Amino acid sequence: MSQAAEPMQTVHAVTQTPYKWGFSTDIEMELAPKGLNADIIRLISARKEEPEWLLEWRLKAFAAWQAMAEPHWAHVAHPPIDYQDLHYYAAPKRKPGPASLAEVDPALLATYEKLGIPLKERAILAGVEPAEGEGAPVAVDAVFDSVSVATTFRATLAKAGVIFCPISEAVREHPDLVRKYLGSVVPQGDNFYAALNSAVFTDGSFVYVPPGVRCPMELSTYFRINARNTGQFERTLIIADVGSYVSYLEGCTAPQRDENQLHAAVVELIALDDAQIKYSTVQNWYPGDAEGRGGIYNFVTKRGACRGARSKISWTQVETGSAITWKYPSCILQGDDSVGEFYSVAVTTNRQQADTGTKMIHIGRNTRSTIVSKGISAGRSDNTYRGLVRIMPKAAGARNHTQCDSLLIGDRCGAHTVPYIESRNPTARVEHEATTSKIAEDQLFYCRQRGLSEEDAVNLIVNGFCKDVLKELPMEFAVEAQKLLAVSLEGSVG
Amino acid sequence: MLQIKGLTASVEGKPILRGIDLTVPTGEVHAIMGPNGSGKSTLSYVLAGRDGYEVTGGTVTFDGRDLLAMAPEERAAAGLFLAFQYPVELPGVGNANFLRTALNALHRARGEAELDAVQFLKLARAEAKRLSMPDDMLKRNVNVGFSGGEKKRNEVLQMAILRPRLAILDETDSGLDIDALRIVAEGVNALRGPQNSALVITHYQRLLEHIVPDRVHVLAGGRIVRSGGPDLARALEEGGYAAVVADAA
Numbered sequence A: 001m002s003q004a005a006e007p008m009q010t011v012h013a014v015t016q017t018p019y020k021w022g023f024s025t026d027i028e029m030e031l032a033p034k035g036l037n038a039d040i041i042r043l044i045s046a047r048k049e050e051p052e053w054l055l056e057w058r059l060k061a062f063a064a065w066q067a068m069a070e071p072h073w074a075h076v077a078h079p080p081i082d083y084q085d086l087h088y089y090a091a092p093k094r095k096p097g098p099a100s101l102a103e104v105d106p107a108l109l110a111t112y113e114k115l116g117i118p119l120k121e122r123a124i125l126a127g128v129e130p131a132e133g134e135g136a137p138v139a140v141d142a143v144f145d146s147v148s149v150a151t152t153f154r155a156t157l158a159k160a161g162v163i164f165c166p167i168s169e170a171v172r173e174h175p176d177l178v179r180k181y182l183g184s185v186v187p188q189g190d191n192f193y194a195a196l197n198s199a200v201f202t203d204g205s206f207v208y209v210p211p212g213v214r215c216p217m218e219l220s221t222y223f224r225i226n227a228r229n230t231g232q233f234e235r236t237l238i239i240a241d242v243g244s245y246v247s248y249l250e251g252c253t254a255p256q257r258d259e260n261q262l263h264a265a266v267v268e269l270i271a272l273d274d275a276q277i278k279y280s281t282v283q284n285w286y287p288g289d290a291e292g293r294g295g296i297y298n299f300v301t302k303r304g305a306c307r308g309a310r311s312k313i314s315w316t317q318v319e320t321g322s323a324i325t326w327k328y329p330s331c332i333l334q335g336d337d338s339v340g341e342f343y344s345v346a347v348t349t350n351r352q353q354a355d356t357g358t359k360m361i362h363i364g365r366n367t368r369s370t371i372v373s374k375g376i377s378a379g380r381s382d383n384t385y386r387g388l389v390r391i392m393p394k395a396a397g398a399r400n401h402t403q404c405d406s407l408l409i410g411d412r413c414g415a416h417t418v419p420y421i422e423s424r425n426p427t428a429r430v431e432h433e434a435t436t437s438k439i440a441e442d443q444l445f446y447c448r449q450r451g452l453s454e455e456d457a458v459n460l461i462v463n464g465f466c467k468d469v470l471k472e473l474p475m476e477f478a479v480e481a482q483k484l485l486a487v488s489l490e491g492s493v494g
Numbered sequence B: 001m002l003q004i005k006g007l008t009a010s011v012e013g014k015p016i017l018r019g020i021d022l023t024v025p026t027g028e029v030h031a032i033m034g035p036n037g038s039g040k041s042t043l044s045y046v047l048a049g050r051d052g053y054e055v056t057g058g059t060v061t062f063d064g065r066d067l068l069a070m071a072p073e074e075r076a077a078a079g080l081f082l083a084f085q086y087p088v089e090l091p092g093v094g095n096a097n098f099l100r101t102a103l104n105a106l107h108r109a110r111g112e113a114e115l116d117a118v119q120f121l122k123l124a125r126a127e128a129k130r131l132s133m134p135d136d137m138l139k140r141n142v143n144v145g146f147s148g149g150e151k152k153r154n155e156v157l158q159m160a161i162l163r164p165r166l167a168i169l170d171e172t173d174s175g176l177d178i179d180a181l182r183i184v185a186e187g188v189n190a191l192r193g194p195q196n197s198a199l200v201i202t203h204y205q206r207l208l209e210h211i212v213p214d215r216v217h218v219l220a221g222g223r224i225v226r227s228g229g230p231d232l233a234r235a236l237e238e239g240g241y242a243a244v245v246a247d248a249a
Helices: A038-047 A052-066 A106-115 A119-125 A138-160 A167-173 A175-181 A192-200 A221-226 A441-449 A454-470 A475-488 B040-048 B072-078 B095-109 B117-130 B148-162 B178-191 B230-248
Strands: A163-166 A205-209 A235-240 A245-251 A266-271 A276-283 A297-306 A312-319 A324-327 A330-333 A339-348 A353-362 A368-377 A382-391 A399-408 A414-423 A429-438 B002-011 B014-024 B029-033 B053-062 B080-083 B166-170 B197-202 B215-220 B223-228
Touching: A038 A052, A038 A192, A052 A192, A138 A163, A163 A167, A167 A175, A167 A205, A167 A235, A175 A235, A192 A266, A192 A297, A205 A245, A235 A245, A235 A276, A266 A276, A266 A312, A276 A297, A276 A475, A297 A312, A297 A339, A312 A324, A312 A353, A312 A454, A312 A475, A330 A339, A330 A368, A339 A353, A339 A382, A339 A454, A339 A475, A353 A368, A368 A382, A368 A414, A368 A454, A382 A399, A382 A429, A399 A414, A399 A454, A414 A429, A441 A454, A441 B072, A454 A475, A454 B095, B002 B040, B014 B040, B014 B053, B014 B223, B029 B230, B040 B053, B040 B072, B040 B080, B040 B166, B040 B197, B072 B080, B072 B095, B080 B148, B095 B117, B095 B148, B117 B148, B148 B178, B166 B178, B178 B197, B215 B230, B223 B230
Parallel strands: A205 A235, A235 A266, A245 A276, A266 A297, A276 A312, A297 A324, A297 A330, A312 A339, A324 A353, A330 A353, A339 A368, A353 A382, A368 A399, A382 A414, A399 A429, B029 B197, B029 B215, B080 B166, B166 B197
Antiparallel strands: A163 A205, B002 B014, B002 B053, B215 B223
């Protein structure tokens, strides 16, 4: 195994860029004490000038969290997390970053190059400090540029009536919407990490698409540039009103630097009658080194409610990063004839652990769900698909199809499939197919005989394996995702 | 073009090739015939560089280069192509995409310009048409759901597009009906030229009625036991391998 070639281990877990939205860089705040208690939550709420109801909401979440225990049912292992040893209200630590791209680790830059990340974005991603005065490095342009680009996008969106802003801003500007929907899909006490997030979430995105509006752009470029440092307890709320459509892209294919080891985000989606939400994620946080040191713990709760009739929520994810991924984007199919989809590629290499899947809860009549999960394990990693399909008594005519495939590279990795099926309506139809395969020696030899290098052969085979999922991604993202798979698996064969 | 001297090889420690001497000059088509288990497929895999086929002695030069020192993809770049006896399925990988990736890898290795999707598709469609293959063969996933005959024809299509200097066909005729057999033969004949050679490995003589070889070699027990002109193939068909092998022993 030529694991020295693995590029991700060169990504250091530090971040330098300051928060963009609504945060002062007050020294006092950066020194906010470690630990979590009601006073800290009051401080957070006060600093963000939140209304009383939101403070009460947070405190309720905190009370729920205190009564809960960290879950241990997932097929992952990590040292205990001391939740009192974290800062819950501190802007990310402002350690001095590299002053220009010339000071950034060449291996990291090589990775950006391979991924085809635009030059200006590379500096932002690498955490280059914007310099002041003359001889400003590329980062300054990039930052200025991104701000202006963002502004342009916001104007276009506003014209269509789409609200797209930081959730902290939405709390101030659109309190009725936030109050109505926040926690309506993932309640404060839903699970340990969601409760923690509800108590202390710092920021995230808010989207509202008014009735009948088709959001005029993929909410992607904007996000890619702006949402890098929404913090470790990110909160996203997306509402698609009657007959509307929105496609939202989260994340970035470039390896992202981040000093926070624990990430516990919450994403809530709400689709009303005939509305559609397409939510795509490419997650590539620091996975730790070859020995499993460092790396992000990604414990995220993502859930969508198909509240209206004929509504549709589609989750697509490409997960290549993080030391541990604990993630089950789910759909609650309440409206009659509503549709839930989950398309997932999860790649684990070295010592990474991923326990991911989905939940499809069929409540309304003739609700349909599709699950396509592709797990790829290499090195000494562990990759688990965990999925629940629950058909409630009133969900007459409900249908689910699950396709769950695992691909193993090498013989020291693991793939596990844990499907749960609960059907309480006799008219429902639930299908589950699962396969596990290895990249076969004869496939590699066949490709090499035709002239492909071993790595190109692996990429081709892996991309073929993932095709059903990658085709669900918006075009420009799909191309990046393909490259990302190649970079992630570099050096995992041979 | 291809010179094999005293080649011995074993699989899982068991000797299969016991000293092969064979020269295929540029521009010639040679056939290797032999009974089952004589080492025909092992020879083709050893020449293509498959893992698990261990060369224990002898030399192989290809256009003057030490073939055995090259990785499989380097051999491909040098112009060696193996039509597989059992073509491999690649789920989710489109045939056209696979072939273009392969062709461009070869071009890159040789310092030639790569083809974009449009240029490639033009070339691939023309070749498919020439071999009377439907266009949709290019759209389907590599060998997935192909019948035995389609897989073999796909090998010939790949060969036509990649245009090797030396094509090795490992029992490409097995399991083919007469129409498919003719298509395979046409594919090989189309590649014939002063700069190209082929090594046609077959169990039966019938393919050699369509591809008339310059030389025929009989492989038995890991050695070439007889060589001759096209007549040798016919003699084998009539008398069977036993007589020839017994003669040589």
